[in-house]
Amino acid sequence: TTVFVSGATGFIALHVVSDLLKAGYIVIGSGRSKRKNDGLLRRFNNHPNLSVEIVKDIAAPNAFDEVFKKHGKEIKVVLHTASPFHFQTTDFEKDLLTPAVNGTKSILKAIKEYAADTVEKVVITSSVAALVNPGDMGNPSLLISEESWNRDTWESCQANAVAAYCGSKKFAEKAAWEFLKENQSSVKFSLSTVNPGYVFGPQMFADSLKNGINTSSGIIAELVHSKAGGQFQNYSGVFIDVRDVSKAHLVAFENPECAGQRLVLSEGLFCSQEAVDALNEEFPQLRGKIATGEPGSGPSFLEKNSCKFDNSKTKKLLGFKFYNLRDCIVDTASQMLEVQNQV
Ligand code: NDP
Known part of the structure; x- marks a missing residue:
């Protein structure tokens, strides 16, 4: 079975590509440039089941046409992970909204045009952000x-x-469900979305930490590199480990019961205070060197300052246990400290 993964060079997608290859799938990944795609192939030691295509900018109209013109007849499963995830802009339409929405629309349109009879499953990486502002x-x-x-x-x-x-x-997720409603008779795929909370956990390849860092991992990096007595922003929300997010992308298309479902990935509430507590308790080499905030105050902060979540339906559909916060934070930070020690 051939699976297409958009944004294959991303934090989450690298784990997805790895899990797909391990499970024996043939993978076609898209990245934004030849340089990034060459890097992707190199990281997977030129795995014979992995090939790459360039999709430079998902904001461009018909961005995915070439890929599906070429491979439409092979691809059975589409995992659409590419979407801008950063806060470095003031032109929100141009840099965030339009690429997200256009990317989703253009990948679905390309399937309809060139792979209507072949693509059976589409999984879109949405977010808890689509559930709550x-x-x-x-x-x-x-x-x-x-x-x-x-x-x-x-x-x-x-x-x-x-x-x-x-x-x-x-708006990107809405566009996907609407597309399917309007085109039910001209495509054969079923749609599922994966809606993760804040995604932490180790990078698939530690060297990803050497040139910039993805937005969600940056939250933990900021704490690892904080100063004793220093302040940090107390982010809060629900969290999930990247290894579980990856696994969920596979179950989403492998388990027929996930068709038509939104899979909300959360292992519970989290705030930066709890993460910093975990760092101080688990890493003797950080104790006294990083921020402490108000140790132990996380749960009462969340009680007063966070909405509640119920994703029992998703947990039942997925049927596997998620990493807990402690293990997730420890594995994330251990990798950061290892890489730092190599420099
Ligand atoms: P990354 O930034 O690592 O991955 C995003 C991927 O999308 C990268 O490969 C990036 O390419 C690509 N991309 C972004 N904009 C464009 C564009 N205009 N044209 C082509 N490709 C583009 O972040 P994550 O792995 O965390 O995110 C993956 C998905 O998961 C996204 O859809 C994100 O919204 C979603 N998500 C992430 C969460 C998290 O906490 N990490 C939580 C919930 C959802 P490049 O790096 O080359 O720019």
């Missing part, structure tokens, strides 16, 4: 589940970069 995230009387939608509009989400990123995930 940052403003509502802090409301303790709100319960978020697989049915929830971020309430922001195209306009209101542009209040700041974080809200705009969250909006980009909402």
Whole structure:
């Protein structure tokens, strides 16, 4: 079976590609440049079941046409992970909303045009951000589940970069479900979405830490590199380990019961205070050198400052246990410290 993975060079996607290859799938990955694609092949030791295609910018109209013109008749499964995830912009439409929405629309349109009879499963990497906007995230009387939608509009989400990123995930996911509704008779695939909370956990390849860092891992890196007595931003939300996110992408298309479902990936609430507590307790070499905040205050902070989550439906569908916060943070930070010691 051939699986196409968009954005194959990303933090989550590298784990997905690795899991797919291990499970015996043939993988076609897209990256933005020849340099990035060569790097991808090299990292997987030129695995015979891995090939690459360039998709330079998912914001461009018909971005995926060439790939599906060429490979449409081989591809059975499409995992669409590519989407901008950063907050370094003030032009939210151009840099976040439009690429996210256009990317989703153009990959589905290319399937319809060139692979309508071959593609059976599409999995889109959406987000908890599509379920709840940052403003509502802090409301303790709100319960978020697989049915929830971020309430922001195209306009209101542009209040700041974080809200705009969250909006980009909402509008991209909406576009996918709408596309399927409108084109039910001309495609044969079923759609599932994977909606992770903050994704932490080790990089698939430690050297990814040497040239910049993906946005969610940056939250932990900031704590590992904080100063004794220093401040840190107390991010809060739900978290999930990247190794579980990857596994969920495979189950999403392998388990027929996941068709038509939104899979909400959360192992529970988290805040930076709890992560910093884990670092101070688990790493003697960091104790006294990094921030401490108010140790032990995480749970009561979350009680007052976070909405509640119920993803029991997803857990049942996936049927595997997620990494807990301690193990996830320890594995994330251990890799960061190892790489730092090599420099
Ligand atoms: P990364 O930034 O590592 O991955 C994003 C991928 O998308 C990269 O390969 C990136 O390529 C590619 N991409 C971004 N913009 C474009 C564009 N305009 N044209 C072509 N490719 C593009 O982050 P993650 O692995 O964390 O994110 C993967 C997916 O998971 C995204 O859809 C994200 O929204 C979602 N997600 C992530 C969460 C997290 O906490 N990490 C939580 C919930 C959802 P390049 O690096 O070359 O720019």
